[in-house]
Amino acid sequence: MKKSNRIRVLVSLLILALCQPLFSGEEAAKTPEKMAYSEAAVKNYSESMKIDNEGVVESAIFYSVKLKLLYPERDTELIEDQLKVLILDGATERIRYKAQIAFTFISNPTMLANIEQKNYLDINDELFQNLADELENRFLVNR
Numbered sequence: 001m002k003k004s005n006r007i008r009v010l011v012s013l014l015i016l017a018l019c020q021p022l023f024s025g026e027e028a029a030k031t032p033e034k035m036a037y038s039e040a041a042v043k044n045y046s047e048s049m050k051i052d053n054e055g056v057v058e059s060a061i062f063y064s065v066k067l068k069l070l071y072p073e074r075d076t077e078l079i080e081d082q083l084k085v086l087i088l089d090g091a092t093e094r095i096r097y098k099a100q101i102a103f104t105f106i107s108n109p110t111m112l113a114n115i116e117q118k119n120y121l122d123i124n125d126e127l128f129q130n131l132a133d134e135l136e137n138r139f140l141v142n143r
Contacts, residue, residue, distance in 0.1 A: 057091070098128055
């Protein structure tokens with residue numbers, strides 16, 4: 001990996017780590033400090049989705065959904081714009097699939113109402129499985 005790519009990956013991982021306080025104590029009130037973090041997180045996650053590293057991109061998609069789940073009122077236009085790019089031009093099918101699911105829910109936050117707010121981890125796909133199940137249930141119910 002080129003030195004510049006390594007630096008970009010490390011910076012992206014640092015950005016993701018710095019936004020982690022948003023998700024600690026998810027039942028806690030939305031303090032002004034957490035709201036400020038969420039504002040910075042929108043920009044950071046959007047930028048992380050541009051990195052040429054699949055793990056960083058997937059993690060940014062995951063945390064973007066989690067952000068919207070916890071802060072549905074937060075403006076996420078930057079994230080939505082980058083998800084649109086990933087839907088069409090994502091490096092892998094997995095990224096394009098997750099971007100599509102994430103975009104569906106982030107752009108329609110009322111759809112997140114049935115998704116359990118818990119401490120999802122980005123090392124497994126439980127959150128995305130729950131989102132996919134919710135989409136499937138909506139389509140089956142609307143037939």
